Amino acid sequence: MDTRRFLIADSLSDGAAYDFTWSSLDTAPARFAHTHDYYELSLIERGAAWHWVNGETALLNEGALLFIRPDDRHWFRARRRTGCRIINVMFRTESADHLVERYRDDLAGRYFWTDSAMPEVHQLHGPRMERAINTALELQTARRSLARIENFLLAMMTRVVDYAVTGHAAMPPWLAMACQAAQRPEVFRRGAAGFVAAAGRGHEHVCRMAKRHLGISPSVYVNTIRMQYAAMALGSSDQSISSIAHDCGIENMSHFYKLFRAHYGVTPRAYRTVHARNPVQPTGGMSLARTQRQPR
Structure with a gap:
Protein backbone atom coordinates (compact mmCIF):
# COMPACT_ATOMS: atom_id res chain seq x y z
CA MET A 1 0.00 0.00 0.00
CA ASP A 2 1.22 3.48 -0.86
CA THR A 3 2.05 5.91 1.92
CA ARG A 4 1.56 9.67 1.90
CA ARG A 5 2.84 12.21 4.41
CA PHE A 6 0.39 14.83 5.62
CA LEU A 7 1.62 18.28 6.69
CA ILE A 8 0.06 20.28 9.49
CA ALA A 9 0.60 23.49 7.55
CA ASP A 10 -2.04 22.28 5.09
CA SER A 11 -4.65 21.96 7.86
CA LEU A 12 -4.05 24.87 10.24
CA SER A 13 -4.96 28.47 9.63
CA ASP A 14 -2.43 31.15 10.53
CA GLY A 15 -1.83 31.30 14.26
CA ALA A 16 -3.79 28.13 15.08
CA ALA A 17 -2.09 25.68 17.44
CA TYR A 18 -4.33 22.69 16.67
CA ASP A 19 -7.12 21.34 14.48
CA PHE A 20 -10.27 19.61 15.73
CA THR A 21 -12.55 17.31 13.72
CA TRP A 22 -15.60 15.28 14.74
CA SER A 23 -16.68 13.07 11.87
CA SER A 24 -18.08 9.75 10.70
CA LEU A 25 -15.62 7.32 9.13
CA ASP A 26 -16.22 5.67 5.77
CA THR A 27 -16.59 1.89 5.65
CA ALA A 28 -14.56 1.61 2.44
CA PRO A 29 -10.94 0.43 2.72
CA ALA A 30 -8.35 3.19 2.54
CA ARG A 31 -6.57 3.71 -0.78
CA PHE A 32 -3.32 4.61 0.97
CA ALA A 33 -1.76 4.80 4.42
CA HIS A 34 -0.34 8.00 5.82
CA THR A 35 2.19 9.45 8.23
CA HIS A 36 2.38 13.13 9.25
CA ASP A 37 4.58 15.85 10.69
CA TYR A 38 2.33 16.30 13.74
CA TYR A 39 0.76 14.36 16.60
CA GLU A 40 -2.82 13.12 16.74
CA LEU A 41 -5.12 12.22 19.61
CA SER A 42 -8.10 10.17 18.40
CA LEU A 43 -11.16 9.01 20.34
CA ILE A 44 -13.73 6.50 19.07
CA GLU A 45 -16.81 8.39 20.24
CA ARG A 46 -19.41 5.97 18.84
CA GLY A 47 -19.39 2.60 17.09
CA ALA A 48 -16.18 0.82 16.14
CA ALA A 49 -13.39 1.08 13.59
CA TRP A 50 -10.69 -1.01 12.02
CA HIS A 51 -7.28 0.58 12.49
CA TRP A 52 -4.32 -0.52 10.40
CA VAL A 53 -1.12 0.78 11.97
CA ASN A 54 2.51 -0.11 11.34
CA GLY A 55 1.62 -3.37 9.62
CA GLU A 56 -1.03 -4.65 12.05
CA THR A 57 -4.82 -4.36 12.17
CA ALA A 58 -6.94 -4.01 15.30
CA LEU A 59 -10.63 -3.46 16.00
CA LEU A 60 -11.14 -0.31 18.08
CA ASN A 61 -14.36 -0.17 20.07
CA GLU A 62 -16.22 2.80 21.47
CA GLY A 63 -14.05 4.51 24.08
CA ALA A 64 -10.69 3.70 22.49
CA LEU A 65 -8.32 6.66 22.92
CA LEU A 66 -5.21 6.64 20.72
CA PHE A 67 -1.97 8.60 21.04
CA ILE A 68 -0.65 8.64 17.46
CA ARG A 69 2.91 9.72 16.71
CA PRO A 70 4.18 11.46 13.56
CA ASP A 71 5.86 8.39 12.07
CA ASP A 72 3.06 5.94 12.79
CA ARG A 73 1.89 4.65 9.38
CA HIS A 74 -1.85 4.08 9.58
CA TRP A 75 -5.42 4.38 8.32
CA PHE A 76 -8.95 3.99 9.74
CA ARG A 77 -12.19 2.64 8.37
CA ALA A 78 -15.54 2.21 10.09
CA ARG A 79 -16.79 -1.22 11.01
CA ARG A 80 -19.64 -1.85 8.58
CA ARG A 81 -22.02 -3.29 11.18
CA THR A 82 -21.73 -0.40 13.65
CA GLY A 83 -20.39 2.61 11.78
CA CYS A 84 -17.99 4.88 13.59
CA ARG A 85 -17.85 8.47 14.77
CA ILE A 86 -14.41 9.72 15.74
CA ILE A 87 -13.01 12.81 17.44
CA ASN A 88 -9.56 13.76 16.17
CA VAL A 89 -7.20 16.46 17.44
CA MET A 90 -3.96 17.23 15.60
CA PHE A 91 -1.28 19.52 17.00
CA ARG A 92 2.26 20.63 16.32
CA THR A 93 5.33 18.66 17.41
CA GLU A 94 6.59 21.76 19.23
CA SER A 95 3.66 21.53 21.65
CA ALA A 96 4.45 17.90 22.42
CA ASP A 97 8.15 18.66 22.87
CA HIS A 98 7.36 21.44 25.33
CA LEU A 99 5.04 19.29 27.43
CA VAL A 100 7.36 16.31 27.76
CA GLU A 101 10.28 18.59 28.60
CA ARG A 102 8.37 20.42 31.31
CA TYR A 103 6.58 17.39 32.78
CA ARG A 104 9.14 14.70 32.03
CA ASP A 105 8.61 12.73 35.26
CA ASP A 106 4.91 12.30 34.47
CA LEU A 107 4.94 11.94 30.69
CA ALA A 108 8.24 10.49 29.46
CA GLY A 109 7.89 6.95 28.13
CA ARG A 110 4.08 7.17 28.06
CA TYR A 111 1.32 8.43 25.78
CA PHE A 112 2.94 10.00 22.67
CA TRP A 113 6.48 9.30 23.87
CA THR A 114 6.71 5.50 23.93
CA ASP A 115 9.40 3.54 22.11
CA SER A 116 6.93 0.77 21.27
CA ALA A 117 6.34 -0.28 17.68
CA MET A 118 2.65 0.44 18.24
CA PRO A 119 1.02 3.65 19.45
CA GLU A 120 -0.48 3.62 22.92
CA VAL A 121 -4.24 3.12 23.25
CA HIS A 122 -6.43 3.42 26.34
CA GLN A 123 -9.88 1.92 26.70
CA LEU A 124 -12.26 4.35 28.41
CA HIS A 125 -15.73 3.63 29.73
CA GLY A 126 -18.34 5.13 32.02
CA PRO A 127 -17.46 8.45 33.67
CA ARG A 128 -13.99 8.53 32.09
CA MET A 129 -15.47 8.22 28.63
CA GLU A 130 -17.92 11.04 29.35
CA ARG A 131 -15.13 13.21 30.72
CA ALA A 132 -12.99 12.56 27.64
CA ILE A 133 -15.79 13.55 25.25
CA ASN A 134 -16.69 16.68 27.20
CA THR A 135 -13.05 17.73 27.48
CA ALA A 136 -12.50 17.20 23.76
CA LEU A 137 -15.65 19.01 22.67
CA GLU A 138 -14.52 22.12 24.53
CA LEU A 139 -11.90 22.48 21.80
CA GLN A 140 -14.50 22.67 19.06
CA THR A 141 -15.58 26.24 19.71
CA ALA A 142 -12.55 27.52 21.61
CA ARG A 143 -9.94 29.85 20.17
CA ARG A 144 -7.30 27.49 18.81
CA SER A 145 -4.50 28.82 20.98
CA LEU A 146 -1.36 27.20 22.35
CA ALA A 147 -2.64 27.55 25.91
CA ARG A 148 -5.88 25.76 24.99
CA ILE A 149 -4.25 22.73 23.35
CA GLU A 150 -1.68 22.32 26.13
CA ASN A 151 -4.40 22.53 28.77
CA PHE A 152 -6.45 19.95 26.86
CA LEU A 153 -3.57 17.50 26.49
CA LEU A 154 -2.61 17.71 30.16
CA ALA A 155 -6.23 17.17 31.16
CA MET A 156 -6.53 14.09 28.94
CA MET A 157 -3.26 12.58 30.16
CA THR A 158 -3.54 13.32 33.88
CA ARG A 159 -7.28 13.50 34.62
CA VAL A 160 -8.92 11.26 32.03
CA VAL A 161 -6.41 8.53 31.22
CA ASP A 162 -4.90 7.85 34.67
CA TYR A 163 -5.83 4.29 35.73
CA ALA A 164 -7.67 3.59 32.47
CA VAL A 165 -6.98 0.37 30.59
CA THR A 166 -3.70 0.76 28.75
CA GLY A 167 -2.29 -1.22 25.85
CA HIS A 168 -1.17 -1.00 22.26
CA ALA A 169 -3.26 -0.33 19.19
CA ALA A 170 -3.09 -3.96 18.05
CA MET A 171 -4.36 -5.38 21.36
CA PRO A 172 -6.92 -8.16 20.75
CA PRO A 173 -10.46 -7.09 21.72
CA TRP A 174 -10.78 -9.97 24.20
CA ALA A 276 -6.15 11.01 55.08
CA ARG A 277 -5.52 14.42 56.65
CA ASN A 278 -8.42 16.86 56.50
CA PRO A 279 -7.10 20.41 55.98
CA VAL A 280 -10.56 21.90 56.58
CA GLN A 281 -11.22 20.15 59.88
CA PRO A 282 -7.82 18.97 61.18
CA THR A 283 -7.97 16.57 64.10
CA GLY A 284 -4.59 17.41 65.58
CA GLY A 285 -4.14 20.40 67.86
CA MET A 286 -0.56 21.21 66.85
CA SER A 287 -1.35 22.66 63.42
CA LEU A 288 -4.22 24.71 64.87
CA ALA A 289 -2.05 26.17 67.60
CA ARG A 290 0.42 27.38 65.00
CA THR A 291 -2.27 29.38 63.20
CA GLN A 292 -3.73 31.09 66.26
CA ARG A 293 -2.72 34.67 66.90
CA GLN A 294 -0.80 35.20 70.10
CA PRO A 295 -2.06 37.99 72.39
CA ARG A 296 -0.03 41.18 72.15
Missing part, protein backbone atom coordinates in the same frame (compact mmCIF):
# COMPACT_ATOMS: atom_id res chain seq x y z
CA LEU A 175 -7.65 -8.77 26.04
CA ALA A 176 -8.94 -5.19 26.19
CA MET A 177 -12.21 -6.53 27.62
CA ALA A 178 -10.31 -8.51 30.25
CA CYS A 179 -8.39 -5.37 31.24
CA GLN A 180 -11.66 -3.51 31.53
CA ALA A 181 -13.26 -6.29 33.57
CA ALA A 182 -10.25 -6.34 35.93
CA GLN A 183 -11.26 -2.88 37.19
CA ARG A 184 -14.26 -4.47 38.93
CA PRO A 185 -13.80 -5.73 42.52
CA GLU A 186 -15.46 -9.08 41.81
CA VAL A 187 -12.75 -9.74 39.20
CA PHE A 188 -9.59 -8.31 40.77
CA ARG A 189 -10.35 -10.03 44.10
CA ARG A 190 -9.66 -13.32 42.30
CA GLY A 191 -6.24 -12.14 41.17
CA ALA A 192 -4.75 -13.44 37.93
CA ALA A 193 -7.36 -16.21 37.83
CA GLY A 194 -10.10 -13.58 37.58
CA PHE A 195 -8.28 -11.86 34.72
CA VAL A 196 -7.85 -15.14 32.82
CA ALA A 197 -11.51 -16.06 33.34
CA ALA A 198 -12.60 -12.64 32.02
CA ALA A 199 -10.38 -13.14 28.96
CA GLY A 200 -12.04 -16.46 28.13
CA ARG A 201 -8.79 -17.94 26.81
CA GLY A 202 -6.26 -20.46 28.07
CA HIS A 203 -3.98 -19.38 30.92
CA GLU A 204 -0.73 -19.67 28.97
CA HIS A 205 -2.12 -17.81 25.95
CA VAL A 206 -3.47 -14.99 28.13
CA CYS A 207 -0.12 -14.64 29.91
CA ARG A 208 1.76 -14.58 26.61
CA MET A 209 -0.52 -11.95 25.05
CA ALA A 210 -0.53 -9.82 28.21
CA LYS A 211 3.27 -9.79 28.14
CA ARG A 212 3.24 -8.79 24.48
CA HIS A 213 0.64 -6.03 24.67
CA LEU A 214 0.78 -4.82 28.29
CA GLY A 215 4.43 -5.54 29.01
CA ILE A 216 3.51 -7.30 32.27
CA SER A 217 1.86 -10.51 33.46
CA PRO A 218 -1.83 -10.72 34.42
CA SER A 219 -0.77 -11.09 38.06
CA VAL A 220 1.22 -7.84 38.02
CA TYR A 221 -1.57 -6.05 36.15
CA VAL A 222 -4.24 -7.11 38.65
CA ASN A 223 -2.02 -6.35 41.65
CA THR A 224 -1.56 -2.81 40.35
CA ILE A 225 -5.34 -2.36 40.27
CA ARG A 226 -5.64 -3.88 43.74
CA MET A 227 -3.09 -1.44 45.16
CA GLN A 228 -4.79 1.52 43.49
CA TYR A 229 -8.04 0.42 45.12
CA ALA A 230 -6.29 0.04 48.48
CA ALA A 231 -4.71 3.49 48.24
CA MET A 232 -8.09 5.06 47.47
CA ALA A 233 -9.70 3.31 50.45
CA LEU A 234 -6.86 4.29 52.79
CA GLY A 235 -7.11 7.93 51.81
CA SER A 236 -10.89 8.27 51.81
CA SER A 237 -12.23 6.00 54.56
CA ASP A 238 -11.56 4.82 58.12
CA GLN A 239 -11.86 1.16 57.08
CA SER A 240 -9.29 -1.04 58.79
CA ILE A 241 -6.20 -2.04 56.84
CA SER A 242 -7.00 -5.73 57.22
CA SER A 243 -10.50 -5.13 55.88
CA ILE A 244 -9.11 -3.24 52.87
CA ALA A 245 -6.69 -6.09 52.17
CA HIS A 246 -9.60 -8.52 52.33
CA ASP A 247 -11.60 -6.38 49.88
CA CYS A 248 -8.62 -6.57 47.51
CA GLY A 249 -8.74 -10.36 47.69
CA ILE A 250 -5.52 -10.68 49.72
CA GLU A 251 -5.71 -12.70 52.95
CA ASN A 252 -1.99 -12.71 53.74
CA MET A 253 -1.26 -9.37 55.43
CA SER A 254 2.48 -9.74 54.98
CA HIS A 255 1.96 -10.10 51.23
CA PHE A 256 -0.40 -7.12 51.18
CA TYR A 257 2.13 -4.91 52.97
CA LYS A 258 4.88 -6.05 50.61
CA LEU A 259 2.81 -5.26 47.51
CA PHE A 260 1.70 -1.89 48.83
CA ARG A 261 5.22 -0.81 49.74
CA ALA A 262 6.47 -1.89 46.31
CA HIS A 263 3.87 0.35 44.62
CA TYR A 264 3.93 3.40 46.89
CA GLY A 265 7.24 3.22 48.75
CA VAL A 266 5.59 3.34 52.20
CA THR A 267 3.46 1.12 54.41
CA PRO A 268 -0.33 1.34 54.22
CA ARG A 269 -0.40 2.98 57.66
CA ALA A 270 2.13 5.64 56.64
CA TYR A 271 0.22 6.27 53.42
CA ARG A 272 -3.00 6.81 55.37
CA THR A 273 -1.28 9.21 57.78
CA VAL A 274 -0.25 11.45 54.88
CA HIS A 275 -3.28 11.17 52.61
Whole structure:
Protein backbone atom coordinates (compact mmCIF):
# COMPACT_ATOMS: atom_id res chain seq x y z
CA MET A 1 0.00 0.00 0.00
CA ASP A 2 1.22 3.48 -0.86
CA THR A 3 2.05 5.91 1.92
CA ARG A 4 1.56 9.67 1.90
CA ARG A 5 2.84 12.21 4.41
CA PHE A 6 0.39 14.83 5.62
CA LEU A 7 1.62 18.28 6.69
CA ILE A 8 0.06 20.28 9.49
CA ALA A 9 0.60 23.49 7.55
CA ASP A 10 -2.04 22.28 5.09
CA SER A 11 -4.65 21.96 7.86
CA LEU A 12 -4.05 24.87 10.24
CA SER A 13 -4.96 28.47 9.63
CA ASP A 14 -2.43 31.15 10.53
CA GLY A 15 -1.83 31.30 14.26
CA ALA A 16 -3.79 28.13 15.08
CA ALA A 17 -2.09 25.68 17.44
CA TYR A 18 -4.33 22.69 16.67
CA ASP A 19 -7.12 21.34 14.48
CA PHE A 20 -10.27 19.61 15.73
CA THR A 21 -12.55 17.31 13.72
CA TRP A 22 -15.60 15.28 14.74
CA SER A 23 -16.68 13.07 11.87
CA SER A 24 -18.08 9.75 10.70
CA LEU A 25 -15.62 7.32 9.13
CA ASP A 26 -16.22 5.67 5.77
CA THR A 27 -16.59 1.89 5.65
CA ALA A 28 -14.56 1.61 2.44
CA PRO A 29 -10.94 0.43 2.72
CA ALA A 30 -8.35 3.19 2.54
CA ARG A 31 -6.57 3.71 -0.78
CA PHE A 32 -3.32 4.61 0.97
CA ALA A 33 -1.76 4.80 4.42
CA HIS A 34 -0.34 8.00 5.82
CA THR A 35 2.19 9.45 8.23
CA HIS A 36 2.38 13.13 9.25
CA ASP A 37 4.58 15.85 10.69
CA TYR A 38 2.33 16.30 13.74
CA TYR A 39 0.76 14.36 16.60
CA GLU A 40 -2.82 13.12 16.74
CA LEU A 41 -5.12 12.22 19.61
CA SER A 42 -8.10 10.17 18.40
CA LEU A 43 -11.16 9.01 20.34
CA ILE A 44 -13.73 6.50 19.07
CA GLU A 45 -16.81 8.39 20.24
CA ARG A 46 -19.41 5.97 18.84
CA GLY A 47 -19.39 2.60 17.09
CA ALA A 48 -16.18 0.82 16.14
CA ALA A 49 -13.39 1.08 13.59
CA TRP A 50 -10.69 -1.01 12.02
CA HIS A 51 -7.28 0.58 12.49
CA TRP A 52 -4.32 -0.52 10.40
CA VAL A 53 -1.12 0.78 11.97
CA ASN A 54 2.51 -0.11 11.34
CA GLY A 55 1.62 -3.37 9.62
CA GLU A 56 -1.03 -4.65 12.05
CA THR A 57 -4.82 -4.36 12.17
CA ALA A 58 -6.94 -4.01 15.30
CA LEU A 59 -10.63 -3.46 16.00
CA LEU A 60 -11.14 -0.31 18.08
CA ASN A 61 -14.36 -0.17 20.07
CA GLU A 62 -16.22 2.80 21.47
CA GLY A 63 -14.05 4.51 24.08
CA ALA A 64 -10.69 3.70 22.49
CA LEU A 65 -8.32 6.66 22.92
CA LEU A 66 -5.21 6.64 20.72
CA PHE A 67 -1.97 8.60 21.04
CA ILE A 68 -0.65 8.64 17.46
CA ARG A 69 2.91 9.72 16.71
CA PRO A 70 4.18 11.46 13.56
CA ASP A 71 5.86 8.39 12.07
CA ASP A 72 3.06 5.94 12.79
CA ARG A 73 1.89 4.65 9.38
CA HIS A 74 -1.85 4.08 9.58
CA TRP A 75 -5.42 4.38 8.32
CA PHE A 76 -8.95 3.99 9.74
CA ARG A 77 -12.19 2.64 8.37
CA ALA A 78 -15.54 2.21 10.09
CA ARG A 79 -16.79 -1.22 11.01
CA ARG A 80 -19.64 -1.85 8.58
CA ARG A 81 -22.02 -3.29 11.18
CA THR A 82 -21.73 -0.40 13.65
CA GLY A 83 -20.39 2.61 11.78
CA CYS A 84 -17.99 4.88 13.59
CA ARG A 85 -17.85 8.47 14.77
CA ILE A 86 -14.41 9.72 15.74
CA ILE A 87 -13.01 12.81 17.44
CA ASN A 88 -9.56 13.76 16.17
CA VAL A 89 -7.20 16.46 17.44
CA MET A 90 -3.96 17.23 15.60
CA PHE A 91 -1.28 19.52 17.00
CA ARG A 92 2.26 20.63 16.32
CA THR A 93 5.33 18.66 17.41
CA GLU A 94 6.59 21.76 19.23
CA SER A 95 3.66 21.53 21.65
CA ALA A 96 4.45 17.90 22.42
CA ASP A 97 8.15 18.66 22.87
CA HIS A 98 7.36 21.44 25.33
CA LEU A 99 5.04 19.29 27.43
CA VAL A 100 7.36 16.31 27.76
CA GLU A 101 10.28 18.59 28.60
CA ARG A 102 8.37 20.42 31.31
CA TYR A 103 6.58 17.39 32.78
CA ARG A 104 9.14 14.70 32.03
CA ASP A 105 8.61 12.73 35.26
CA ASP A 106 4.91 12.30 34.47
CA LEU A 107 4.94 11.94 30.69
CA ALA A 108 8.24 10.49 29.46
CA GLY A 109 7.89 6.95 28.13
CA ARG A 110 4.08 7.17 28.06
CA TYR A 111 1.32 8.43 25.78
CA PHE A 112 2.94 10.00 22.67
CA TRP A 113 6.48 9.30 23.87
CA THR A 114 6.71 5.50 23.93
CA ASP A 115 9.40 3.54 22.11
CA SER A 116 6.93 0.77 21.27
CA ALA A 117 6.34 -0.28 17.68
CA MET A 118 2.65 0.44 18.24
CA PRO A 119 1.02 3.65 19.45
CA GLU A 120 -0.48 3.62 22.92
CA VAL A 121 -4.24 3.12 23.25
CA HIS A 122 -6.43 3.42 26.34
CA GLN A 123 -9.88 1.92 26.70
CA LEU A 124 -12.26 4.35 28.41
CA HIS A 125 -15.73 3.63 29.73
CA GLY A 126 -18.34 5.13 32.02
CA PRO A 127 -17.46 8.45 33.67
CA ARG A 128 -13.99 8.53 32.09
CA MET A 129 -15.47 8.22 28.63
CA GLU A 130 -17.92 11.04 29.35
CA ARG A 131 -15.13 13.21 30.72
CA ALA A 132 -12.99 12.56 27.64
CA ILE A 133 -15.79 13.55 25.25
CA ASN A 134 -16.69 16.68 27.20
CA THR A 135 -13.05 17.73 27.48
CA ALA A 136 -12.50 17.20 23.76
CA LEU A 137 -15.65 19.01 22.67
CA GLU A 138 -14.52 22.12 24.53
CA LEU A 139 -11.90 22.48 21.80
CA GLN A 140 -14.50 22.67 19.06
CA THR A 141 -15.58 26.24 19.71
CA ALA A 142 -12.55 27.52 21.61
CA ARG A 143 -9.94 29.85 20.17
CA ARG A 144 -7.30 27.49 18.81
CA SER A 145 -4.50 28.82 20.98
CA LEU A 146 -1.36 27.20 22.35
CA ALA A 147 -2.64 27.55 25.91
CA ARG A 148 -5.88 25.76 24.99
CA ILE A 149 -4.25 22.73 23.35
CA GLU A 150 -1.68 22.32 26.13
CA ASN A 151 -4.40 22.53 28.77
CA PHE A 152 -6.45 19.95 26.86
CA LEU A 153 -3.57 17.50 26.49
CA LEU A 154 -2.61 17.71 30.16
CA ALA A 155 -6.23 17.17 31.16
CA MET A 156 -6.53 14.09 28.94
CA MET A 157 -3.26 12.58 30.16
CA THR A 158 -3.54 13.32 33.88
CA ARG A 159 -7.28 13.50 34.62
CA VAL A 160 -8.92 11.26 32.03
CA VAL A 161 -6.41 8.53 31.22
CA ASP A 162 -4.90 7.85 34.67
CA TYR A 163 -5.83 4.29 35.73
CA ALA A 164 -7.67 3.59 32.47
CA VAL A 165 -6.98 0.37 30.59
CA THR A 166 -3.70 0.76 28.75
CA GLY A 167 -2.29 -1.22 25.85
CA HIS A 168 -1.17 -1.00 22.26
CA ALA A 169 -3.26 -0.33 19.19
CA ALA A 170 -3.09 -3.96 18.05
CA MET A 171 -4.36 -5.38 21.36
CA PRO A 172 -6.92 -8.16 20.75
CA PRO A 173 -10.46 -7.09 21.72
CA TRP A 174 -10.78 -9.97 24.20
CA LEU A 175 -7.65 -8.77 26.04
CA ALA A 176 -8.94 -5.19 26.19
CA MET A 177 -12.21 -6.53 27.62
CA ALA A 178 -10.31 -8.51 30.25
CA CYS A 179 -8.39 -5.37 31.24
CA GLN A 180 -11.66 -3.51 31.53
CA ALA A 181 -13.26 -6.29 33.57
CA ALA A 182 -10.25 -6.34 35.93
CA GLN A 183 -11.26 -2.88 37.19
CA ARG A 184 -14.26 -4.47 38.93
CA PRO A 185 -13.80 -5.73 42.52
CA GLU A 186 -15.46 -9.08 41.81
CA VAL A 187 -12.75 -9.74 39.20
CA PHE A 188 -9.59 -8.31 40.77
CA ARG A 189 -10.35 -10.03 44.10
CA ARG A 190 -9.66 -13.32 42.30
CA GLY A 191 -6.24 -12.14 41.17
CA ALA A 192 -4.75 -13.44 37.93
CA ALA A 193 -7.36 -16.21 37.83
CA GLY A 194 -10.10 -13.58 37.58
CA PHE A 195 -8.28 -11.86 34.72
CA VAL A 196 -7.85 -15.14 32.82
CA ALA A 197 -11.51 -16.06 33.34
CA ALA A 198 -12.60 -12.64 32.02
CA ALA A 199 -10.38 -13.14 28.96
CA GLY A 200 -12.04 -16.46 28.13
CA ARG A 201 -8.79 -17.94 26.81
CA GLY A 202 -6.26 -20.46 28.07
CA HIS A 203 -3.98 -19.38 30.92
CA GLU A 204 -0.73 -19.67 28.97
CA HIS A 205 -2.12 -17.81 25.95
CA VAL A 206 -3.47 -14.99 28.13
CA CYS A 207 -0.12 -14.64 29.91
CA ARG A 208 1.76 -14.58 26.61
CA MET A 209 -0.52 -11.95 25.05
CA ALA A 210 -0.53 -9.82 28.21
CA LYS A 211 3.27 -9.79 28.14
CA ARG A 212 3.24 -8.79 24.48
CA HIS A 213 0.64 -6.03 24.67
CA LEU A 214 0.78 -4.82 28.29
CA GLY A 215 4.43 -5.54 29.01
CA ILE A 216 3.51 -7.30 32.27
CA SER A 217 1.86 -10.51 33.46
CA PRO A 218 -1.83 -10.72 34.42
CA SER A 219 -0.77 -11.09 38.06
CA VAL A 220 1.22 -7.84 38.02
CA TYR A 221 -1.57 -6.05 36.15
CA VAL A 222 -4.24 -7.11 38.65
CA ASN A 223 -2.02 -6.35 41.65
CA THR A 224 -1.56 -2.81 40.35
CA ILE A 225 -5.34 -2.36 40.27
CA ARG A 226 -5.64 -3.88 43.74
CA MET A 227 -3.09 -1.44 45.16
CA GLN A 228 -4.79 1.52 43.49
CA TYR A 229 -8.04 0.42 45.12
CA ALA A 230 -6.29 0.04 48.48
CA ALA A 231 -4.71 3.49 48.24
CA MET A 232 -8.09 5.06 47.47
CA ALA A 233 -9.70 3.31 50.45
CA LEU A 234 -6.86 4.29 52.79
CA GLY A 235 -7.11 7.93 51.81
CA SER A 236 -10.89 8.27 51.81
CA SER A 237 -12.23 6.00 54.56
CA ASP A 238 -11.56 4.82 58.12
CA GLN A 239 -11.86 1.16 57.08
CA SER A 240 -9.29 -1.04 58.79
CA ILE A 241 -6.20 -2.04 56.84
CA SER A 242 -7.00 -5.73 57.22
CA SER A 243 -10.50 -5.13 55.88
CA ILE A 244 -9.11 -3.24 52.87
CA ALA A 245 -6.69 -6.09 52.17
CA HIS A 246 -9.60 -8.52 52.33
CA ASP A 247 -11.60 -6.38 49.88
CA CYS A 248 -8.62 -6.57 47.51
CA GLY A 249 -8.74 -10.36 47.69
CA ILE A 250 -5.52 -10.68 49.72
CA GLU A 251 -5.71 -12.70 52.95
CA ASN A 252 -1.99 -12.71 53.74
CA MET A 253 -1.26 -9.37 55.43
CA SER A 254 2.48 -9.74 54.98
CA HIS A 255 1.96 -10.10 51.23
CA PHE A 256 -0.40 -7.12 51.18
CA TYR A 257 2.13 -4.91 52.97
CA LYS A 258 4.88 -6.05 50.61
CA LEU A 259 2.81 -5.26 47.51
CA PHE A 260 1.70 -1.89 48.83
CA ARG A 261 5.22 -0.81 49.74
CA ALA A 262 6.47 -1.89 46.31
CA HIS A 263 3.87 0.35 44.62
CA TYR A 264 3.93 3.40 46.89
CA GLY A 265 7.24 3.22 48.75
CA VAL A 266 5.59 3.34 52.20
CA THR A 267 3.46 1.12 54.41
CA PRO A 268 -0.33 1.34 54.22
CA ARG A 269 -0.40 2.98 57.66
CA ALA A 270 2.13 5.64 56.64
CA TYR A 271 0.22 6.27 53.42
CA ARG A 272 -3.00 6.81 55.37
CA THR A 273 -1.28 9.21 57.78
CA VAL A 274 -0.25 11.45 54.88
CA HIS A 275 -3.28 11.17 52.61
CA ALA A 276 -6.15 11.01 55.08
CA ARG A 277 -5.52 14.42 56.65
CA ASN A 278 -8.42 16.86 56.50
CA PRO A 279 -7.10 20.41 55.98
CA VAL A 280 -10.56 21.90 56.58
CA GLN A 281 -11.22 20.15 59.88
CA PRO A 282 -7.82 18.97 61.18
CA THR A 283 -7.97 16.57 64.10
CA GLY A 284 -4.59 17.41 65.58
CA GLY A 285 -4.14 20.40 67.86
CA MET A 286 -0.56 21.21 66.85
CA SER A 287 -1.35 22.66 63.42
CA LEU A 288 -4.22 24.71 64.87
CA ALA A 289 -2.05 26.17 67.60
CA ARG A 290 0.42 27.38 65.00
CA THR A 291 -2.27 29.38 63.20
CA GLN A 292 -3.73 31.09 66.26
CA ARG A 293 -2.72 34.67 66.90
CA GLN A 294 -0.80 35.20 70.10
CA PRO A 295 -2.06 37.99 72.39
CA ARG A 296 -0.03 41.18 72.15
